[in-house]
Amino acid sequence: MSEYDSGNSGFALFDTAIGRCGIVWSGRGIVGVQFPETSEQATRNRLLRRFPGAFESAPPEAVRRTIEDIVALVRGERRDLSDAVLDCAAVPDFNRRVYDVARAIPAGNTLSYGEVAERLGDRNLARDVAQALGQNPFPIIVPCHRVLAAGGKTGGFSAPGGVRTKLRLLSIERAQPGGPGLFADLPLMVPRRKRG
16 A cells, blocks of 8 residues: 655645535545535645645646536535546555445445445455445545445444534435435435434
């Protein structure tokens, strides 16, 4: 595994329906996406802690198109981010395989950690899948919010806002675990509350 290459990485901040996000790229593709923090400066600071040495600049055309697609998807429009080129040089091989499966989940649909593990060939890897998704440097492009715990429970979410952000993204996509996809005329998914 290669380390993150800060020598040629640019970044840009952009507005979305969930707040001001960030994106980092290299000459090989997108290195990471940053969810909104409590302020634009906090988002910038967090992004620069994750990707030290990245410099703010105008994104290249391919990254600009990905930003437009992220903005549209988070606004509730039907968009497919599978064409976004990712720079996975610093991503472990197992995580890459998990991210490939997650990227194949259409907007508005979900899989469980166990189902992702099954697609990798071993349902016993469900916990490893959850850990890999918790390290996802490309949220939204690698839609880790579409992967749930067993029984349709939300599971964790490492982005700012935690599970609340995950549920908001699923609501925007009108996700129905095991059901129809984006823009279906069905009620939004409501998380079950634990009793006691």
